[in-house]
Amino acid sequence: MDDLLVERVLRAVELVPPGRVVSYGDLADLVGIGPRQVGSIMRHWGGDxxxxxxxxxxxDLGGGLLTRARPHWDAEGIAVKPNGLGCRIADYRADLALLAADYERAVADLPGDPARDQRRRARHTPARG
Structure with a gap:
């Protein structure tokens, strides 16, 4: 895994405010990679x-993570939904526009920007039909 990509994802995670959550897909869109890549990075390097x-x-939090997350969620005011699998993301999702602005500042010192490059490619790629 690219060290720069790992750093981008971990910096993005650190920007999520207490009492708020984001999905793997939210982070993927922010960083310019896929949700599974975010999951892999979190699995290997997200412990800190x-x-x-x-x-x-x-x-939801899978793989027994909810049990470990509960003390953090309780301290931050994140309630577990009735099915016991996680939280209601609609109630706790971070402000994604604010997160994107914070992310731009947080990674300004890093070379390249996969999300920006992906947007640029999308704008300049002719439609196929």
């Missing part, structure tokens, strides 16, 4: 960041 603020698109 606020990993409990990253959930599935449904607000």
């Amino acid at each position: 960041v606020t990993w409990w603020r990253v959930v599935s698109h449904a607000g």
Whole structure:
């Protein structure tokens, strides 16, 4: 895995405010990679960041992570939804526009920007039809 990409994802995770969550897809869109890549980075390198603020698109934490996340969620005021699998992401999702602005500043010292490059390619790629 590219060290720069790992750094971008981990910096993005650290920007999620207490009491808020983002999905793997939210982070993927922000950084310019796929959600599975975000998951892989979190699995291998996310132990020292606020990993409990990253959930599935449904607000769930899999693989026994909810048990470990509960003390953090309780302290931050994140309630577990009735099915016991995670939180209601609609209630706790971070402000993605604010997160994007914070992210731009947080990675300004890093070379390249995969998300910017992806947007640029999309704008300059002719439509196929």
